[in-house]
Amino acid sequence: MASLLELSGVSVSFDGFRAINNLSFQIGEPELRAIIGPNGAGKTTFMDIVTGKTRPDTGRVLWGEKSVSLLKLSESQIARAGIGRKFQKPTVFEAQTVRENLAMALKAPRGPLDVLRLRPTQASADRIAAIAAEIGLSDDLPRIAGELSHGQKQWLEIGMLLAQDPRLLLVDEPAAGMTPAERAHTTDLLKRLAERHAVVVVEHDMDFVRRLGCKVTVLHEGSVLAEGSLDHVTANRDVIDVYLGR
Ligand SMILES: Nc1ncnc2c1ncn2[C@@H]1O[C@H](COP(=O)(O)OP(=O)(O)OP(=O)(O)O)[C@@H](O)[C@H]1O
Helix, strand or coil, X not given: CCEEEEEEEEEEEECCEEXXXXXXXXXXXXXXXXXXXXXXXCHHHHHHHHCCCCCCCEEEEEECCCCEXXXXXXXXXXXXXXXXXXXXXXXXXXXXXXXXXHHHHHXXXXXXXXHHHCCCCHHHHHHHXXXXXXXXXXXXXXXXXXXXXXXXXXXXXXXHHHCCCCCEEEEECCCCCCCHHHHHHHHHHHXXXXXXXXXXXXXXXXXXXXXXXXXXXXXXXXXXXXXXCHHXXXXXXXXXXXXXXC
């Protein structure tokens, strides 16, 4: 499988502290990957580098069939190239309906004031319906987003990412604060999305990672400590020492 995203030899320091240290990572398309690691391992900084928020001091970050360097692109160009990121805290438009939120996301490359003025057109209605079905919110389209449960808001935000047609989704701690039923739904959703997309899930909850049933990358001190199935990495002595055994 060809790589969709490939980092090699990436390092970044903050005030002399190496948050990412000679990191190499690759993911294919489609693929589901979990990233785990102790606090401060560099998981957030990794996502910041991929999305262009943080620029590495050294290394390469290559994207797509043409191996375009993401280091030359702005954050918005990277988003348009097909990389979507979901932060831990949902940031849906609380006062708008689920349908309006998805409609805004379909049109999103403009400024926030422009998107607020837009109304869903017939042309976008099918797309909105398909995304709502994908995320399990078909019956909730007329509801005000602020009234949704925490889990439903997370799914809506994933739907808003999908509206942008990403090839790679970066999802930060999706299971945090969810009920067991919401976690099960989220697992199913991420697995289904990973049939057509590259999906990177950063997660601390090991039960959740186990249910994802995917390859796992363990980060520690800004580098890959171990990689493979969850059983493989959790049997690794170094992983036990720095992460699991604490
Ligand atoms: N802008 C910054 N300035 C200074 N230090 C930073 C900055 N961003 C990250 N760091 C440091 O880099 C290291 C890696 O941080 P990062 O947030 O990437 O870890 P993480 O694996 O996401 O941790 P957590 O699981 O707690 O979210 C930490 O020691 C953090 O304090």
